[in-house]
Amino acid sequence: MSDESSTPNPVGHQPAPLQPEAAVLAEARQRSRRAFIGLGLAGLAGLGGWSWLISQPKESGVAGPLRRVLDANGRLSGAYFKETRLAPEFARSRARAPRINGKVGLKSELNPVTWRLRVQDFATGNTQEFTLDDIKALPKTSMTTELKCIEGWSIVVHWGGARLSDFLARYPLAARAGAAETLASYVGLRTPDDAYYVGLDMPSALHPQTLLCYEMNDQPLTAGHGAPLRLVTPLKYGTKHLKRIGTIAFSDTRPDDYWAEKGYDWDSGH
């Protein structure tokens, strides 16, 4: 679009003579032609940009440029993140049982007696095993928060479990070799069969509302909801609430994430 810059008309300016009509129409034709050609070219450029964008190689299920913006959004919300900002809590009476929305990672039989939580020490690489009683021996945290599914529905649920931060304080397995006060950047969790796996940034993992959860609505977890131990973090969509935790490991690179590989945002943070 072209434009003659419009200069403001000073107060008291003497009216200039009218333009001859032929000159007016000629100018109108010329400006219209330029403007419509300009708009058309801008539209074509937009279409060109669009087809370039959707033709880019996919990164984890979504066109590369879109993925890079999603990751930049994640970094931006990471920079804004504060662990003092809490997900709202609700009256216990508002808690309901959520639907069972996914069974990936739960399809094999699980023996609750032989189940162990296996955690890999970031410093040494050795694996340490924990029983459910080890987790229950940590201070119990209860909260009534809203579980938000990435599909768009939400439901208030009452959760009980141990804070992941309490676990990592009691068992400093995320500490860096030779620098015990610094932690790995990420936590990766996987089901025992490795079929479902999620990654969390360390600030979200250490948030006071991120739980190794063993009770839902004051009852022990059922198999469909991730018995014996699941992750609950109202800082993320339900996709990150991994059921039936098998292993936990730490890393400085983003751990694999089941849904992020299928085109969803890796961060999925709230």
Place this chain on the structure above:
Amino acid sequence: MKQLIEKHSLAIRWFHWVNFPVLSLMIWSGLWIYWANDVYRLGWGDTTLFKFFPQSFYEAFNVPFQLAKGMAWHFVLMWVFFLNGVLYVGYTIFSGEWRYLLPNRHSFKEAIQVTLHDLGLRKGPLPVRKFNGAQQIAYTSVVLMGVGSVLTGLAIYKPTQFAWLTGLLGGYEFARILHFALTIGYVLFFIVHIAQVVRAGWNNFRAMVAGFEIVEVNPASQPLPAGPPPLPAADAPLSSN
């Protein structure tokens, strides 16, 4: 005698034509997201007058099973929508064009007259101004709706980090309803807007592309300055012409 009159500045035209495809794609990707939990309807109890949306609609617009793609597009284009809107509002403030756009105490009465006129229920000429009362209300409302979409969008995008905002907007689920309702509002705005642009004619439409309108002036009684004539202010009396 025909003369050129400047109507829309280059900046305004750019904001307008950038917003059109961006908002369209925001609505489309929003549909991909909404489909994954399409629970809204018009009705009461067991009676549903209209379901958002019928299956045929989804199929016509290739909506189903595109949640991940919808979120990816939505969370990229939100930046363009937001920046374009901020620049537009900033421009109208600093250029002084807000004076033509903001409704005033005459606008509501005038909007009724314009509506009656457009429905063919009232004869007589409409006020000759850049934007009449109905336009002022419509264009200001749609900007406020844009602000509302950004705020309700933020409330459902980061409901923990912006928990105060989500709470202010009635909670996560209500903020999602508001976000959806605003989108329906854009579609209704679009339908009326297109109808009005069509009936206003080519001269008016060309102004949003090329910036000027051609007006008929009587050379004897209305000599025009060479520069663009100052348009009457938005609060000029209705009967000035």
